[in-house]
Amino acid sequence: MQTLGPNQPDLPAIPSKRYFTIGEVALLCDVKAHVLRYWEQEFEQIHPVKRNNRRYYQQQDILLIRQIKSLLHEQGYTISGAKQWFGSQQGNDENLRYRQLLRQTITGLEDILKTLKSGR
Template identity: 65%
Template structure:
């Protein structure tokens, strides 16, 4: 965890897998597994799939966990404040902006791919 006022280091990209174990999720979010288990109790939005007494996180879980991590560690929110922020309209607006950015990026990558294919 960074010192107060210090920005967290960049997290590695999330691989294109469907499910991640708690160990993999913890590593990708730069957290300890016990922190993830605790956050599951505090944030009802985190709902990993549970099979055979094991947790499996999906990509959207990791994105949410990273957002919570940023709110708590980078922006100085309390758990209660982060919970309120996630349920607010502001979070919805950010999610919409994020989805629009992803769509735009995908379209730009498609355009680049078409250019590369036509250059052959």
């Protein structure tokens, strides 16, 4: 099965920043905002940060959304089939939590590195 890299030729590159609004993610993934909200309900792997009744996505969320879009729109999966695909790829819940924590840690370390490099 095909997986997608972060820089798909038909989609814009993901800017190097920590949080993205739902509008930005919709543009970066070429889907409507209401589709993103629906996919959040269907795919437990999508976890935007919610503050003041607004959603803020991180880079790993964008990559995941692009993968979901590929499975549904390009590879012909149903939502149920895409959920099964993710289940087979990500293993049990404990493994999923570990991967999410690892992604958050890497993102935090990258932010620290950028700050150090900028001399702030």
